[in-house]
Amino acid sequence: MLDRLRTVLAHDTDRPAILGTTRAGRPRTRATRGQLHDLTEGYARALHHRGLRAGDTLGVAAIPGPAALALMLAAHRLGLRTAILDPQAGPDVLLARLRLATPALVVADGAAQALASWAAPLARRVHLALPPLGDLAPVATLGRRWPGAAPALEIPGGPPPPVYEGDGDAVIVFTSGTTSSPRAVVHSRAGLDAGMQAVTDLVRPDAESPVAGGTFFVLAPALVAGAPVAMPAGRPHTLARQLAHLHPQATYLTPPELRAALDAGTRFSGRVYSGSAPVSAALLGRVRDAGATEAWGVYALTEVFPAAAVESREKIAFDGGGDLLGALLPGVSARLDAAGVLELRAPQMCDRYLGAAPHEWVSTGDIARLETPHVILSGRAKDMILRAAENIYPGLYEPSLHVPGVALALLVGVPAADQDETVAAVIELQPGASETAVRAALRDPLTRMGDARPDHLVFAPVPTSGRSRKPDRAAASALAAAHIADTR
Known part of the structure; x- marks a missing residue:
């Protein structure tokens, strides 16, 4: 690709390729x-x-x-x-x-x-x-x-x-790991091409109107299809004006970017895609309500991009336990290891970690179940909470916390005596939402959580970290611990 x-860039050379935006939100050719x-x-x-x-x-x-x-x-x-x-x-x-x-x-x-x-x-x-x-x-x-x-x-x-x-290594993308042991994900040229082809099949760009998104996996497929690509404005209110002028056929934003855009009154057009962090059914529903014809949650890892996808209608209709990630994309195979951790194999998976042997399967670190062709997430293995000798996987219960008025909710463990943990739900409200109303709406979901019901509800902005502003569970746990200490 x-x-x-x-x-293709050598043809129609005067056509815009990369679009920016003015402070007023009007597109300009970069x-x-x-x-x-x-x-x-x-x-x-x-x-x-x-x-x-x-x-x-x-x-x-x-x-x-x-x-x-x-x-x-x-x-x-x-x-x-x-x-x-x-x-x-x-x-x-x-x-x-x-x-x-x-x-x-x-x-x-x-x-x-x-x-x-x-x-x-x-x-x-x-x-x-x-x-x-x-x-x-x-x-x-x-x-x-x-x-x-x-x-x-x-x-x-x-x-x-x-x-x-020829083939060979194309890109190194660093993920997790420590100062002494960084983890470097190596994608081959063939794997990179397969990933961009998978994005093309999912997003279906054409040459008729712009695509909004700033990642390499968005830029290349859109430009090959003949569409100009608009780099999303960083300020939510400017982004709202930008999308109003552009009317893009497809938009890619991370969940934090989507929430900020919606809070700023953004109206969407065409298809909207979001990934790199958990995408709730409630968030996808808000995007549809804001004008999108389709709203997609994309399950992707640095090691396998993309792997599965689900449209808002299907995700909202899902009433089983856990978080519906959607159907595996064509060519992606899945299995569970002995501990229930999801493993993937696909043409678009990385070749290896730098310094390690090539992958046959990639372990996602996600506890999941498979209901062919769908994948349902129960939580991250490393995010498991241990309370009273019971294992609690947050991802199994967090979707039920996203009642009307909740922007984002995490279930985290807070260290207690004898290496046990208490469970706290850190809940971020949407602007203008009433804590009293949200507490009332949570009564039934909390009752249905049974033994996983949190010991504490903490209403505060959920901490995020990294370029994609993923929820930071360690910081959320520390925030909840401070709140619990202050209320004793």
């Missing part, structure tokens, strides 16, 4: 198809000129946009392996990841380099930090240079280098 993308093509070819010459060859690793620390996309396409053109560097991981973890990936070159935009130097004190206040990027690899600047930044990634003249046509 990425090979096709480079080809790059035409021709500009994106020329930038890709230029970066390929630049990386080749710097001595990078097929199989080498390129570290990338850049804000998503035309330049970052062109750099990724250029790396793929040359057969390089791209390692994605996330400033939110913290400097110690990033240093460990750099040591593991050993990039031949790190390309970073000016903002990322500022986080590692003169802007570091300010960045730490908002939990962003990078180590000195030049400590373990040479650095080049992507786009505009900021004060103190490394030399620019200069684009030389001359013919383009040959296109790499």
Whole structure:
């Protein structure tokens, strides 16, 4: 698909490819198809000129946009392996990841380099930090240079280098793991292509109207289909105005982004997709009520993207225990291990963890049950709560807590005596919702939870973490513990 993308960008060169937005929410062209093509070819010459060859690793620390996309396409053109560097991981973890990936070159935009130097004190206040990027690899600047930044990634003249046509590693995406043992997910070129084809089949983009979304798995399929891609505005009220002007055929936002957009009064059009964190039936229902023709929850992991999907109507109608993730996508196989943990195998699964043997199956860490072709989630194995010698899996019960007025709800364990735990429900209200009304609506669901009924209800914003702002269960547990201590 990425090979096709480079080809199609060379045609209809004046058509918009990447759209941004003004403060008023009106779309503006950030790059035409021709500009994106020329930038890709230029970066390929630049990386080749710097001595990078097929199989080498390129570290990338850049804000998503035309330049970052062109750099990724250029790396793929040359057969390089791209390692994605996330400033939110913290400097110690990033240093460990750099040591593991050993990039031949790190390309970073000016903002990322500022986080590692003169802007570091300010960045730490908002939990962003990078180590000195030049400590373990040479650095080049992507786009505009900021004060103190490394030399620019200069684009030389001359013919383009040959296109790499084999398989091999395509991208390294870091996930969980610790400073001493980072986990690096390695996707092959064939696996990456299969993932983007699966997204294409699910989203069904065409050339008639824009697609809104900022991830690589959204950008490439949409551009291949001929659709311009709009990078979603970061501010919810601006996003609301942006989508009102665009009327996109499809929109991809994470659940926290969706909740913020809905709270800002956003109206949707076409199909809306959400993943990277749990997507409740209530949230999908709110999206449909806000104008979407379809609202989809997508089950995906860093290791397998995507794996299953469910549309709002089916998820809302589901009355069984647990969280309906939907039907497995074509080509995806599933099984349960002896502990009930879901394992997946698919053309779009990662090849391996860096330094480990290739996967035959990927363990998701999710407790689930299989009702062919559907997957129903009971919870994360590591999130299990132990109370009075009974195992409680939060994912089995959390969907029932999403009554009207609840934006997000987590069931967490709070340490108690003798290594036991008490159970707390941390409940975030929608703007304007009444705590009294929500408590009344929760009476029946809490009664039906039986032995898993929480000992405490904590009404507070649910803590989130990471780039996709997933619910942070450890932080939620600490919040609940503080609340319990204050009310004693």
